[in-house]
Amino acid sequence: MDKPAFFKTSLGVVGAFISWVVGGLGLAFSILLGLMLLDYATGLMAGYVRKELSSRIGIAGLIRKTYIIILVGCVYMIEISVLKSNGVIGDGVVIAYSVIEFLSIVENGGKLGVPLGPLKNIIAAIKGKTEEGK
Numbered sequence: 001m002d003k004p005a006f007f008k009t010s011l012g013v014v015g016a017f018i019s020w021v022v023g024g025l026g027l028a029f030s031i032l033l034g035l036m037l038l039d040y041a042t043g044l045m046a047g048y049v050r051k052e053l054s055s056r057i058g059i060a061g062l063i064r065k066t067y068i069i070i071l072v073g074c075v076y077m078i079e080i081s082v083l084k085s086n087g088v089i090g091d092g093v094v095i096a097y098s099v100i101e102f103l104s105i106v107e108n109g110g111k112l113g114v115p116l117g118p119l120k121n122i123i124a125a126i127k128g129k130t131e132e133g134k
Contacts, residue, residue, distance in 0.1 A: 026087070028094040029072065035101035036065045042108035049112055068097055103127075 040061060047053035076090035083089070103123055110116050116123075 026091070028091045028098070032072070032094050032098045032101065033069075035098050035105065036068075039101045039104045039108070040065065042105050042112070046108045046111035072097065 040058075043061060044053065044058065047057070072090065072094055075093050076087060079085045079087060079089045103126065106116065106119055106123060110120065
């Protein structure tokens, strides 16, 4: 099997497995996956620009993101099978992680030298930090 075909097949298998674990790739989960991809990409960009690019840090980031996907899958499975709910709690967990991913993307922009303006203060407030306390 040539490399492109192997890549496509592998991606399809992984996507099908994730879809099965979380009960279908709903909009919230799809957005989380997209934000995770963007966060990883902007993290690589920030590491490159700051000359701090490290495969160890990159792999650790992928492991954390994989764990989040596993955790979300477990929440969905428990919610649907035990609580007999329709995925509202799982969607809430996904939205919370989506906010975290978005904040990380914005922080990576700051590391790249992108002017953040008022976003910087909003992020500081969300994280419970103040500019005076730094």
